[in-house]
Amino acid sequence: MDYYSNQISRLIEEFSRLPGIGAKSAQRLAFHIINLPKDQVENFAKALVDARNNVKYCEQCCTLTDRELCPICSNKDRDQKTIMVVETPRDLAAYEKTGKYNGVYHVLHGAISPMLGIGPSDIRLKELIERLQGDVNEVIIATNSSLEGETTAMYISKLIKPVGIKVSRIASGVPVGGDLEYIDEVTLLRALEGRTEL
DSSP: OOOSOHHHHHHHHHHHTSTTOOHHHHHHHHHHHHHSOHHHHHHHHHHHHHHHHHOEEOTTTOOEESSSSOTTTTOTTSEEEEEEEESSHHHHHHHHHHSOOOEEEEEOSSOOBGGGTBOGGGTTHHHHHHHTTSSOOEEEEOOOSSHHHHHHHHHHHHHHGGGTOEEEEOOOOOOTTOOGGGSOHHHHHHHHHTOOOO
């Protein structure tokens, strides 16, 4: 039995298609939108349509942008010879929030996963290899510590090492505030191997 009119039900249904939005959250969002002033709803709808129509891949690093080059690639103060390879634009944003990395990025938009049928040609590896034809000193592989992320890191490393470009992998290990007794063996081993001198 439908509790709401067709328009409300459709709005709830559309919100529930978004990742991480369940039925109750979709309902809350729908009623929030309905109760907003009309001009705010129109601005929201326009922002959605404009983003979908205008956002594309950066011609250099493949992150999402509404220009030919993203703000990071077009910044001449960045170290263009150091490239950090990440899986998603969200990973790029996470590193940018640290304020400590001054190089540029390359966004793969995924990771190699034979189980899911995702191979090297399904992510932005070809574009990375093309970038390496230029003046590059180091490639930092910052894929996730998952099986897919590790597979991708190993694949990239094997592609790049013969070219003579330095390849490094981000360290991983014990999180700040983590209790050692609850951390798995692989993470503890990584933390031990990646230890630094104090």
